[in-house]
Amino acid sequence: MKALNKTLVLVSTLALLATPLQATGNVVGPGDQAPGTRGMDHNKVLHVIDFSETEFTLINFWATWCEPCRNEMPVLQEAHETLGPRGLRVVGITHEYIEDETLGGFLDEMGVTYTVFRAGPTIKRGWVGVKGSLPNSYLIGRDGKVLRRYVGASAPQIEQLQSDLLAVLEGRPLGMLIFSGDDGVATPADRVRQKEEAEARKNAGQAEKSD
Secondary structure, three states: OHHHHHHHHHHHHHHHHHHHHHHHOOOOOOOOEOOOOEEEOOOOOEEEOOHHHOOEEEEEEOOOOOHHHHHHHHHHHHHHHHHHHHOEEEEEEEOOOOOHHHHHHHHHHHOOOOEEEEOOHHHHHHOOOOOOOEOEEEEEEOOOEEEEEEEOOOHHHHHHHHHHHHHHHHOOOOOOOOOOOHHHOEOHHHHHHHHHHHHHHHHHHHHHHHO
16 A cells, blocks of 8 residues: 555656646647737837737737748738738737837837737747747637648748638638748748847948957
């Protein structure tokens, strides 16, 4: 009996230890219920996304240093303008730390008027697996269920996203999912490389001035 009790205690302990590890490894995917989605924008406005308020919501995780993200933004802006009245809401979310003024200037430069905010604590707890390769986009229905996850933004992927958005609004099936090529995603390594290149250009410019 003592041996059995020790075994039960061991199993229970391992289960408790395994639970948070398993939770932190989850990646939100099609069929899953979208986690809580809220955060503060550069104007100090708190946004709390209620998926039931519109037919479909497209959530796009992005960063200023992500070149594919920048390439995709005009398409998202167009979708916001043309498909918004038909029931599509576009939301941009960044995990990146960036000053309010800098973020506001970036959005103005890109011509972005759809909702954009930083990831709050609920997003950091619930949306796992979106801080690696960027961009990550999620198409979500009124019931809060994820219909599709898009990773990357190559030209064929962007074209497919546009087609899918029209399809769901018109009640048609989604097209075949296209996976990203090397030119369709950005990783933290790209951010490091960009910083190094910017620093090298800065040093080169200072060297020319000193000559």
